[in-house]
Structures are given as C-alpha cells and as structure tokens.
Amino acid sequence: MIQKIRLIGDKVLRKKAEPISPDNPKTKQVVQDLLDTLAVNEEFALAAPQIGHSCRIFVINPIWIEDEDKRTPMVFINPELLEYEGEQFMLEGCLSIPEIYEKVKRAQIVKFRSQDLHGKWKNYTIRELFARAAQHENDHLDGILFVDRISPIRRKLLHGKLKKMASTTKDGVNVG
Ligand SMILES: [Zn+2]
Structure with missing residues (x-):
C-alpha cells in the first residue's frame, strides 16, 4: 500500500532502525509498501523509516539502466556497508526534506552485503549513483539525514528553513 512519506521533524527519521528477519511477516509488508510508495514518487530510492517503520530495509530503483522496462526495484534487507573508496560530490535531495537540494560528499565505490527476501546474503561492489543512493538510504537506517x-556554512544558511519545516511536521522536534 502507498504510505505517507515522513518528513523532517518526525522522530522516526532520527531513530536508529533495528535489524529485521526476512522471515518476519512484517518484512514482506514493509517491502511491498516501500515499492508501492516509491512507484508514485519521483525519487528513486526509499528507506523504511521514511514510511514510518524503524527497521533496516531500503529499496532502490536502478535508474542507471537506460531501458525503463528492464528496471526492477532492488530490495536490501539488513544492509551492512563494509568498505568505502574514493569520493564523489553531487547534489542530493530527499523525499523527507522537500525542495532542498545540496551537494554532499560520498564515497565513489562501496562494498556492502545485504539480505534478500529469502534471507540469502549477497555481496555487492557498487559505484557512482548506485553507491550514492546506498549511502543516503543506509544513513536513513541510522537516523542520519x-x-x-553538508558543509557547516550551508547548514547554517538552511537552519531556519529546516527548523520551520520541522515545526510544521506532526510531532516535529529539533533540527540542526
Ligand atoms: Zn532520503
């Protein structure tokens, strides 16, 4: 089912999410809700806390595959980022922080492992956009936005805007 996107100021976005067993019936439901919610939004990746579930799952639609018909959203359960290499510096946005785009430094290449819905662990070495998405989404699982x-100067400039955004969110709390 399509779920409401939680916005900055919502406490669930600041909690460290718990691992979840792929056998747990809740896992299937959260994955389906993530895929349904991703499909109607313009971003290409989404993490469970963004739809209100504090568990370690995210999904990524591989937009770097040119043929849209060949894109199947990928599901990552209990991901563990293991190694980082190089750096990339690009504009990022987030469904939970509407209309704000800022440059963020990320690793260029990431090695990580993750479980699928059958509980099988898989190893990945990913780069560029895929690596950036995995780092952004994994941050959501750790309560990081x-x-x-971003740089302290940019953060200072955005402080008032973010604070205002958070204060209009239901149970909005501090940002900064
Ligand atoms: Zn995000």
Missing part, C-alpha cells in the same frame, strides 16, 4: 552531511 543528508543535511547532516
């Missing part, structure tokens, strides 16, 4: 990773 991309605005935490």
Whole structure:
C-alpha cells in the first residue's frame, strides 16, 4: 500500500532502525509498501523509516539502466556497508526534506552485503549513483539525514528553513 512519506521533524527519521528477519511477516509488508510508495514518487530510492517503520530495509530503483522496462526495484534487507573508496560530490535531495537540494560528499565505490527476501546474503561492489543512493538510504537506517552531511556554512544558511519545516511536521522536534 502507498504510505505517507515522513518528513523532517518526525522522530522516526532520527531513530536508529533495528535489524529485521526476512522471515518476519512484517518484512514482506514493509517491502511491498516501500515499492508501492516509491512507484508514485519521483525519487528513486526509499528507506523504511521514511514510511514510518524503524527497521533496516531500503529499496532502490536502478535508474542507471537506460531501458525503463528492464528496471526492477532492488530490495536490501539488513544492509551492512563494509568498505568505502574514493569520493564523489553531487547534489542530493530527499523525499523527507522537500525542495532542498545540496551537494554532499560520498564515497565513489562501496562494498556492502545485504539480505534478500529469502534471507540469502549477497555481496555487492557498487559505484557512482548506485553507491550514492546506498549511502543516503543506509544513513536513513541510522537516523542520519543528508543535511547532516553538508558543509557547516550551508547548514547554517538552511537552519531556519529546516527548523520551520520541522515545526510544521506532526510531532516535529529539533533540527540542526
Ligand atoms: Zn532520503
């Protein structure tokens, strides 16, 4: 089912999410909700806390595959980022922080492992956009938002805007 996107100021976005067993019936439901919600939004990746579930799952639609018919959203359960290499510096946005785009430094190449819905662990070496998405989404599982990773000057400039955004969110709390 399509779920409401949680916005900055919502406490669930600041919690460290718990691992979840792929056998747990909740896992299937959260994955389906993530895929349904991703399909109607313009971003290409989504993490469970963004739809209100504090568990370690995210999904990524591989937009770097040119043929849209060949894109199947990928599901990552209990991902563990293991190694980082190089750097990339690009504009990022987030469905939970509407209309804000800022440059964020990320690793260029990431090695990580993750479980699928059958509980099988798989190893990945990913780069560029895929690596950036995995780092952004994995941050969501740790309660980190991309605005935490921008330069202190930019963060200071955005502070008032983010605070205002958070104060209009239901149970909005501090940002900054
Ligand atoms: Zn995000």
